[in-house]
Amino acid sequence: MKTRLLVCLVALLALIAASCGGSDETVEASTDATDEQPAVSASADDDANDAMDDDVMDDDDAMNDDADAMADDAGAMDADAMDDDAMDDDDAMDDDAGAMDADAMDDDAMDDDAMDDDADSMRIVSMSPTSTEVLFAIGAGDMVVAVDRFSYFPAEAPVTDLDAFSPNVEAIAGFEPDVVISSAPIEGLDAIGIENIVAPAATNLDDIYAQIEQLGALTGNLGEASELVLQMQTDIDAAIDAIPERDEPITYYHELDNTLYSVTSGTFIGYVYDLFGLVNVADPADPDGESFGYPQLNEEFIITADPDIIFLADTLCCEQNAETVAARPGWDQMQAVQNGNVVELNDDVVSRWGPRIVDFIVAVGDAVNEFETVPAS
Amino acid sequence: MWLLAGTAFVIAAAVIALVVGPKPPSGATTEIPRWGAVLEALDRITPFGIDTGLTETQQSIVGNLRLPRVVFGLLVGASLAASGSTYQGIFRNPLASPYLLGIAAGGGLGATIAFVNDWGDGAGVFDGVQLGAFAGSLLAVGLTWAVGATGGSDRSTTALILAGIAVTSFFTAFQTFLQQRNADDIRQVYTWVLGGLNTSGWTEVLQLLPVALVLLPVLALAGRALDIMAVGEEEAVMLGLPVTQVRLVLIVVASLLTAASVAVSGLIGFVGLIIPHVVRLLFGASFRVIAPLSILFGAGFLVLCDLAARTLLPPAEIPIGVVTAFFGAPFFVFILRTTGRS
Numbered sequence: 001m002k003t004r005l006l007v008c009l010v011a012l013l014a015l016i017a018a019s020c021g022g023s024d025e026t027v028e029a030s031t032d033a034t035d036e037q038p039a040v041s042a043s044a045d046d047d048a049n050d051a052m053d054d055d056v057m058d059d060d061d062a063m064n065d066d067a068d069a070m071a072d073d074a075g076a077m078d079a080d081a082m083d084d085d086a087m088d089d090d091d092a093m094d095d096d097a098g099a100m101d102a103d104a105m106d107d108d109a110m111d112d113d114a115m116d117d118d119a120d121s122m123r124i125v126s127m128s129p130t131s132t133e134v135l136f137a138i139g140a141g142d143m144v145v146a147v148d149r150f151s152y153f154p155a156e157a158p159v160t161d162l163d164a165f166s167p168n169v170e171a172i173a174g175f176e177p178d179v180v181i182s183s184a185p186i187e188g189l190d191a192i193g194i195e196n197i198v199a200p201a202a203t204n205l206d207d208i209y210a211q212i213e214q215l216g217a218l219t220g221n222l223g224e225a226s227e228l229v230l231q232m233q234t235d236i237d238a239a240i241d242a243i244p245e246r247d248e249p250i251t252y253y254h255e256l257d258n259t260l261y262s263v264t265s266g267t268f269i270g271y272v273y274d275l276f277g278l279v280n281v282a283d284p285a286d287p288d289g290e291s292f293g294y295p296q297l298n299e300e301f302i303i304t305a306d307p308d309i310i311f312l313a314d315t316l317c318c319e320q321n322a323e324t325v326a327a328r329p330g331w332d333q334m335q336a337v338q339n340g341n342v343v344e345l346n347d348d349v350v351s352r353w354g355p356r357i358v359d360f361i362v363a364v365g366d367a368v369n370e371f372e373t374v375p376a377s
Numbered sequence: 378m379w380l381l382a383g384t385a386f387v388i389a390a391a392v393i394a395l396v397v398g399p400k401p402p403s404g405a406t407t408e409i410p411r412w413g414a415v416l417e418a419l420d421r422i423t424p425f426g427i428d429t430g431l432t433e434t435q436q437s438i439v440g441n442l443r444l445p446r447v448v449f450g451l452l453v454g455a456s457l458a459a460s461g462s463t464y465q466g467i468f469r470n471p472l473a474s475p476y477l478l479g480i481a482a483g484g485g486l487g488a489t490i491a492f493v494n495d496w497g498d499g500a501g502v503f504d505g506v507q508l509g510a511f512a513g514s515l516l517a518v519g520l521t522w523a524v525g526a527t528g529g530s531d532r533s534t535t536a537l538i539l540a541g542i543a544v545t546s547f548f549t550a551f552q553t554f555l556q557q558r559n560a561d562d563i564r565q566v567y568t569w570v571l572g573g574l575n576t577s578g579w580t581e582v583l584q585l586l587p588v589a590l591v592l593l594p595v596l597a598l599a600g601r602a603l604d605i606m607a608v609g610e611e612e613a614v615m616l617g618l619p620v621t622q623v624r625l626v627l628i629v630v631a632s633l634l635t636a637a638s639v640a641v642s643g644l645i646g647f648v649g650l651i652i653p654h655v656v657r658l659l660f661g662a663s664f665r666v667i668a669p670l671s672i673l674f675g676a677g678f679l680v681l682c683d684l685a686a687r688t689l690l691p692p693a694e695i696p697i698g699v700v701t702a703f704f705g706a707p708f709f710v711f712i713l714r715t716t717g718r719s
Contacts, residue, residue: 163558163560165563256564257568258576259565259568259573261564281402284402285692295694296575296693296696298399298575298691298692298693299575300398304438305402305692317561318565329437329442329579330438
């Protein structure tokens with residue numbers, strides 16, 4: 001009987017080991033991150049901002065190249081181009097690090113609550129992957145002392161084990177932030193005198209622009225923020241303007257995961273497709289547009305509806321791609337599959353409402369243009 | 378006579394499920410003709426080449442989506458109901474379900490670990506999530522069996538049930554913890570836990586079919602032993618039934634069958650609990666009737682529930698666990714009230 005119990009215990013330990021393989025302890029990780037944090041001094045700030053601006057431009061160029069490439073390969077968002085961007089960012093960061101002023105660390109420590117008079121020394125914890133992307137895109141990345149575990153873009157963001165879904169206020173406070181940015185209010189920060197700025201999920205582009213400008217004002221980088229917004233508007237307008245008029249609207253199916261969860265037009269994702277006048281096959285699931293934005297669709301329905309374009313936003317979560325879709329039973333009969341109109345999107349880019357939403361919009365625009373060039377079957 | 382009724386019910390359920398689809402999209406192709414759907418199904422499962430008069434897409438929908446989903450539903454429903462009736466017989470407890478000994482919690486934990494570590498979505502015959510769920514289910518039952526012995530040298534049914542409750546709580550807590558720590562996988566886990574036949578095709582059918590073909594007959598023929606055991610363990614021993622061995626074999630078979638179904642279809646509740654009761658109410662209390670009939674009625678019931686799941690709210694799917702519980706829970710209350718009175 002004792003041996004049996006022992007066996008059970010061993011089995012359980014193995015189970016725990018298997019399940020905890022990927023994760024580290026929150027508190028330890030947090031202290032480490034504080035020590036490693038690159039504090040960029042005020043003198044290096046201008047350089048940093050310049051570097052950031054360059055990056056933004058590079059991003060745009062890359063995006064355009066990307067767009068061309070996309071037209072060639074069935075509108076797949078090019079992961080390589082993305083990596084290149086990340087590399088550029090890294091280089092820029094290294095330069096910054098070289099110019100780093102050792103005194104800056106002390107300055108930061110001294111004026112913790114000097115946030116109003118000296119925005120440069122502000123310490124920000126971002127618990128929202130979207131806000132993290134925004135902060136780095138507007139050149140405020142050097143103020144970010146910690147980000148949550150899903151804020152892995154851009155690559156230089158100081159990722160920690162902090163979890164935005166079950167935030168640990170003490171662990172957050174360990175980074176001594178002046179401001180914590182999150183997509184939902186974090187209970188308890190108030191009580192210990194840390195400001196919590198909430199940047200909730202956007203429902204349209206204006207929300208996104210407003211959040212970028214809000215973070216720009218907060219960090220004293222309003223100029224960069226306005227520039228970014230302007231650039232985004234220009235790129236988005238260009239993508240929409242490039243779409244020719246058509247009499248018959250293009251229909252689409254947007255896939256959230258491989259159990260066929262989708263979105264309706266009432267969601268932000270659906271709103272993006274609306275910009276191009278696309279018609280969502282999932283909309284009958286929510287006829288009045290009031291509820292039920294994320295239905296799980298019936299497979300037979302999707303095949304019968306035979307949408308013109310299939311957008312896959314489950315390439316990362318569920319490793320889906322044009323080939324796996326074509327291999328599903330019955331899906332080979334769909335015209336989108338037969339005509340190569342299956343578009344692979346980056347899950348993260350689609351589900352966040354930051355600067356990279358432009359990538360998503362451009363990808364949709366390219367897919368629509370691509371569709372135009374395919375002869376009707 | 379009752380076998381005939383059961384068979385008729387299964388065939389009727391299967392045919393209805395085959396010919397009824399969700400409301401087609403407006404302006405799209407016309408609905409699939411009912412008779413054509415039946416012919417297409419016959420074309421697939423018989424060696425005769427039958428001209429069904431359907432378009433290629435329609436053939437594909439009936440042959441690759443509806444038919445495997447119906448067959449799969451039959452197999453899962455039969456497995457769960459057969460295991461449920463076996464458990465109820467062994468434990469002489471009307472509240473026993475196939476998940477009594479911790480299979481659901483173990484499967485949930487195994488699947489969660491697989492999702493968290495990205496073992497799923499791989500190529501190969503068996504998906505990592507399926508293997509994880511299967512292993513987790515068996516581990517949980519094994520643990521329950523081992524823990525159930527610590528109360529005394531003999532495993533009384535009460536000790537096993539209590540051990541099952543403890544193991545279930547423990548595994549559920551572990552799963553919740555993991556889920557919380559890996560919020561990005563939360564929707565996949567959630568979808569899995571609700572159970573579903575919505576993306577099942579011939580692959581899943583072929584995975585479950587061999588297991589079901591071997592194990593279902595064992596449970597179907599276990600009725601006599603269960604009847605004897607229902608009298609009482611000591612009496613059964615006196616009648617010459619090797620109670621301990623029979624109980625072990627039946628628990629192993631029912632657990633394997635349940636674990637296999639859970640691995641491919643997720644957690645589908647209430648089928649294993651209510652179907653044996655329905656059969657008992659309709660056809661009497663002998664397990665010689667309940668055991669085989671539970672298989673037939675479980676199969677038919679789950680197929681009808683799945684039909685509701687895919688057609689009631691077109692074009693969306695309702696998780697099948699919701700449908701079975703929605704019909705199952707009120708019925709369960711009804712059972713409790715009527716058995717309480719007698």
